[in-house]
Amino acid sequence: MTPRARRTILIAAIAAFALAQAPAFQKELKSKQSQLEQLRKEISQYEKKIRDREKKENTTLEQLDDYGKQEALLKKLVKKLHAEEAGLEASINATTNSVSGLGEQVDHLKKQYAGYVRSAYLRGTTGDLELVLSSGSVNQLFVRAEYLKRFSAQRKRDLGEITDKRRTLQDEQDLLARQLGARQRLIADKSAEQGKLKKMTTKKKNVLAGIRRDKKNYQKEIDRRRTDFQEVGKKIAALIERDAKKKAATPGAKPPAPAGGGAFEVSRGGLGWPVDGGRILTKYGTQQHPVLHTLTENKGIDISVPTGSRVSAVSPGEVSTIWWLPSFGNLVIVAHEGGYRTVYAHLGDIDVDEGQKVTAGQSLGKSGEGLSGPMLHFEVWRGRETLDPEKWLGSRTVSRK
Numbered sequence: 272m273t274p275r276a277r278r279t280i281l282i283a284a285i286a287a288f289a290l291a292q293a294p295a296f297q298k299e300l301k302s303k304q305s306q307l308e309q310l311r312k313e314i315s316q317y318e319k320k321i322r323d324r325e326k327k328e329n330t331t332l333e334q335l336d337d338y339g340k341q342e343a344l345l346k347k348l349v350k351k352l353h354a355e356e357a358g359l360e361a362s363i364n365a366t367t368n369s370v371s372g373l374g375e376q377v378d379h380l381k382k383q384y385a386g387y388v389r390s391a392y393l394r395g396t397t398g399d400l401e402l403v404l405s406s407g408s409v410n411q412l413f414v415r416a417e418y419l420k421r422f423s424a425q426r427k428r429d430l431g432e433i434t435d436k437r438r439t440l441q442d443e444q445d446l447l448a449r450q451l452g453a454r455q456r457l458i459a460d461k462s463a464e465q466g467k468l469k470k471m472t473t474k475k476k477n478v479l480a481g482i483r484r485d486k487k488n489y490q491k492e493i494d495r496r497r498t499d500f501q502e503v504g505k506k507i508a509a510l511i512e513r514d515a516k517k518k519a520a521t522p523g524a525k526p527p528a529p530a531g532g533g534a535f536e537v538s539r540g541g542l543g544w545p546v547d548g549g550r551i552l553t554k555y556g557t558q559q560h561p562v563l564h565t566l567t568e569n570k571g572i573d574i575s576v577p578t579g580s581r582v583s584a585v586s587p588g589e590v591s592t593i594w595w596l597p598s599f600g601n602l603v604i605v606a607h608e609g610g611y612r613t614v615y616a617h618l619g620d621i622d623v624d625e626g627q628k629v630t631a632g633q634s635l636g637k638s639g640e641g642l643s644g645p646m647l648h649f650e651v652w653r654g655r656e657t658l659d660p661e662k663w664l665g666s667r668t669v670s671r672k
Contacts, residue, residue: 307460310348314341332488332495336597338475343601345468346620352460363451366443483642489562492642496598500570503596506604507612507652510591514606533609535586541665542585543632545615545649549576552646555659561643570657571614571650578645580638582615584629585664593625599648603635614650617641 320337482488535542552561553573560567588607595601599616603623606612619639623629638647651658 307348307351310344310351314344314348332482332491332597335475335478335482338471338478339600340595342468342471342475343595345464345471349464349468352464356458479640479642486562489560489642492598493560493563493565493567497568499596499598500568503570503599503602503604503614503650504655506592506594508655510604510606510612511610511654533607533611535588535607535609535611538586539663542663543583544664545582545585545613545635546574546576546580546638546647549574549580549647551575551661552643555657555661571616571648572660573641573643574647574649576638576645576647578619578638578640580647582618582635582638582647583632584635585613586611586631588613588629590623590625590627590629590635593621593623598641600639600641601636602648605629605635610654612652614648614652616648616650617646 318341551572552575553569555569555572557566558569559565584605586605586607588605590603591606591612592604593601594604596616601618601621602614602616603618603621604612604614615635617639618636620637622634622636629635638645640646641648649660651660651663
């Protein structure tokens, strides 16, 4: 097969694929627009709640919650817009290549057909007749007549192919125009949402600073945190039950093993830390509150790190839940082998999706801050039981209070 023939087949395959994608592109575009609109609707609801609270109340933890939820939704929206832009760029590149290749094919066919027409014009009908009559034998006569017949049919097919290619080229150009238009709208949307997110982050910081000045909020936060610890426990219990039902519904699957064992347990005392550097603000178990000096119960450890620090999975696993709670903000729960789970809370940004497999050291997101300042809250669970994370993490340079 000649290089030209291979190129023609490749271009035809690209064009066929791109055209097949046109209806799918429209369907997918509508689906994504629907998802984005739903997110915008939720964001708008929190905007209204914030405006209403600002009219009626002084700065409160509930107001901070609204800012936190709206900020989380805005970040989710911007992340989706980023992903959509990347996918759209790939589609545009494929369509652009297809348009270019089809254009070359149409030009080649037009030149080839023009050569046929010139040859036929110069020779004319008389020339065709002379060619047949000048045959040296009856057999040659029939061969030449059949050749002229096929030559004429080929010219008709070439003309039809040119028409088809030009129609395909026009369809591709229309698809490309729609894709480019979608990209322009997407860039404008992303820019607008990023602007909103920046303003929202600034407002949230101002509200947080106001809340920190009132000690009454710290007691209220202790109560909310106690409730959120219970909510995390309920969520993990629900995940355990969900996984057990999945296994029970799988033909030939073994019954769920008791929690324990596996690579996670073998790594006890040697797991990587979820963040680099920082210092432990609050250890596991019963601790004294740094502001109120009352005794509080901590189900994990709180590590003080600058806002925006990389948060990594401590062991291979699967992201089972991405969640939001009042005193924890954004949190991620990762399931590990042997019924172990780790919890990462106070996340400012999230880089993973539910159901995603992660490796040890893989980024889950960036750290944010709580009422006590910039930090990451980290927990280790075995089944329905919390464990002291410091006994599972490996040694490293970390300062303690």
